[in-house]
Amino acid sequence: MAEKLRAISLGGLGEIGKNMMLFEYGNTLLVVDAGIMFPEHDMLGIDLVIPDFTYLRQNARRVAAVIITHGHEDHIGALPYLLNDVLPASTPVYATRLAGGLIQAKLAEYPGREALNLRRILPGESFTVGPFRVEFLAITHSIPDGVGLALHTPVGVVVHTGDFKFDYTPVRGGQPGFARLGELGAQGVLALFSDSTGAERAGYTPSEAVIEPAFDRIFRNAQGRIIVATFASLLSRVQQVFDAAQQHGRAVAVAGYSMVKTTEMARELGHLQVPPDLLIDLGEALRLPDERVVIITTGSQGQPEAALARMAEGTHRQIEVKPGDTVVISSTPIPGNEEGVARVINRLIARGAEVIYPPLMPVHVSGHASQEELKLMLSLIRPRFFVPIHGELRHLHAHARLAERLGVPRENIFVVENGVVLEFARDTAQAAERAPSGNVFVQGSGVGDIGPKVMAEREILARDGFVIAVIPVNPDTGEPNGRPELVSRGFVYLRESGELLDRAAERAWAALQGSGLRRRQAIIERAQDALSRFFYEETRRRPMVVGVVAQRAG
């Protein structure tokens, strides 16, 4: 049997973020991206979500390289958990210059895990790993220096787009390699794996360049300070803020940990062009006249711990938002963040700031291709087989529909879930067995130690709190010998409802007294039942009730 190319997604199908794909041929396994996902609202307490590495652990010896398409968290954030623990720190990591810098910065946040065997590759360049020749394809996205991949394999060429849009006039970095994509398509591509994030959006995503006139108008009209919040990694936007500031005679200060760190690194690598004197210290900025200052900061997604939210709350150590300030929120909320962003906007307005955000003015554009661009990618590459990646099932499905309309036969389109192994030969593709895949929760220093049971407990505690009953028993007989002591949190306001707990303890004692029960478990269950029923009758709520038996001399 001839060798096949196998493609497995461990993240990025049926979800936003946490992108990770594997390509393997014979004894060589390539990892493409290692991203995290930010938790949804019902993933209580979880800091972040990483892919299930079981399959990689089982096949670690075969892993020849990790290839990173660009430096966003949802493509590099899981590297600190992948290297050292699953793969040796010496595993080669291929990335462009900026992505490499961001990876180094990410690993530096995890002491003891900084080791990195980084191979810097330019867009347009190729390298060989075992039977694969890997070509970095120039594309455009909301971070400069992002690439797609052409994997030249013994069974044919596979194109993986990475995250992309087609921006003819990117603010930083080069244009997409339209001609090379067409050349690949003309020569024949076996399979296209393409970014589906924007597949529900009709038309074309505007160029980053459309931001410029909006910034120009805002900078022209602002009377006082200008505060711009955006993603630290959105370096083209950061560049646009510097450019607008320079044109309008304002100096720029940077606030927020990741913004400070990323702009420094990007300047060193040449991805930000900032003339001397334009960038000033935040303390200096606060001493300048307001109309001479721009502050660029983090928190455009409403994250409560970020600088913008702290300014909105009035808890930022240096910056107090005041009437006359113009705050520009240069992003749109990622699904799930709408409430947080709205809250920050409302609080900034309450402090007297003028707040500008989409759709009031076009101060943000997406980094992902809309439908017409996805059609262009499909039309340039003309793949035999098509696999929509990066997005919830709804996005993959919408993307599959587009491909069908462009003439890709339905049976050549694979809308699959994470873990499904796709096997490609020269003329065929099929979904084969499944590899282990899923969400692994990270909280604090724990990785994967929180499962459905703990989550279910947190859900109950979040909704109704708990009541603990410490049930005294006679040390000699084991029988309950008094009213339980009740302790509650998150249930009712105790100062007003001590009487409720008194009656509850009475009810529990009534259920235990003279019951003859001696087994701890039986006593605990009897008390828990009595208390749960009592609380539901009295409050229509269902706090978690936990009984504990404690010996007490009669």
Added chain:
Amino acid sequence: MAEKLRAISLGGLGEIGKNMMLFEYGNTLLVVDAGIMFPEHDMLGIDLVIPDFTYLRQNARRVAAVIITHGHEDHIGALPYLLNDVLPASTPVYATRLAGGLIQAKLAEYPGREALNLRRILPGESFTVGPFRVEFLAITHSIPDGVGLALHTPVGVVVHTGDFKFDYTPVRGGQPGFARLGELGAQGVLALFSDSTGAERAGYTPSEAVIEPAFDRIFRNAQGRIIVATFASLLSRVQQVFDAAQQHGRAVAVAGYSMVKTTEMARELGHLQVPPDLLIDLGEALRLPDERVVIITTGSQGQPEAALARMAEGTHRQIEVKPGDTVVISSTPIPGNEEGVARVINRLIARGAEVIYPPLMPVHVSGHASQEELKLMLSLIRPRFFVPIHGELRHLHAHARLAERLGVPRENIFVVENGVVLEFARDTAQAAERAPSGNVFVQGSGVGDIGPKVMAEREILARDGFVIAVIPVNPDTGEPNGRPELVSRGFVYLRESGELLDRAAERAWAALQGSGLRRRQAIIERAQDALSRFFYEETRRRPMVVGVVAQRAG
């Protein structure tokens, strides 16, 4: 001093939902609407939010009437908490026919609170309450039979728009009373209180009529069953589903409690026109060929307990979604519901259904005026003073900006918070003192018994769970005499981390042993400190640690 007209919002300024305004002159107080707000994600466990009724309780004797502009939850949902408890059940409630029916249905959900002194008024009609002549103004919204109000008072005319858009071709009910609005404007309006929900949206909100061609295309192409989810109260949309079904030779069945209830009532009141035989029983529908059936249902906001989510989960008792089904989600997510809606869509697709939702096709339009319509309202009414209502601060602010651009002087525009008393005389308006206002949380049978302390506890519990330490003390000396017993929930998975709790108990005992402490509070604090530190060191998490002292014979 001449008497003044006082206007107070107890809800609806700086938030979405929970709309309630008071207008008072001399000894007469009118309540306009009594709405609820659905909880935000961080209002853990809360079922719904109602206005703070303190001011109404203090002034209950002066309340002459409750006036309801339309029958949506965010305008009537707090009535069961207002009547009986705060105001006598005999307080006259003025409403249009459909709103009246919905109020009766709402009160029927609260046994013992059904009593209602309902006065049915038609759009265009007026009635007198004390010094007020109240005129119901015909407007259009996403529910038929909604009205705005013209309050003819001794100091002038005040217009309150209710929720509105300008729909020239409403599907049910009459057109907006453009001419009457113009006549009022020509004769002079003291103040306009106008719906700000859509104030960030440029252009015009499309007519409900635009849905028809989309439905027509969907019904023409669907091969199997059609399932349409929308708001039960969006009766024009429900009518459109019936109309499309009739044209395409399909029968309609209704699923979901509120959809069944509302369609029944609306048919009785003549707000839905359904020919005999078009509406069939759900059981009957399941026996018909798939291509002859439409099911209309609830859950378009992704609510987990509603019919559509249960179909998506595979837990609906009667309807199993299958390949060939076409599911139409005829609404857009209310902010905060995006994740839930996305989840339902993804799960329906996973079951093989074709799912159609905005923006894939225009199957929903907003019920609220966009910027051009808000300008038209301002231009018809030409108010001396302007108060944007209904919306978060960002919406009120955007609306105020529109009014300014139309020539309302900035000092005549009042962007105020709930509770601020606005006083109007013939030629003046000013913000005066504040009345008590705020969010009152309802959970289960408890109203207002959950405050910031309980919410803060729930937040900790949701994130990190808890550990209880039952600390044994010698009954004679009061000194700790052994390792505490630890009980945890929502913290770590116990089967794997019993060892962690063992070491924690050891650590606590080490902190207590030989400490000489005898005061319960001191013992508890010492143990809690030791445990909190230990857990943070070991896990980087901060579970709630609660110590309890239990006597145990040495």
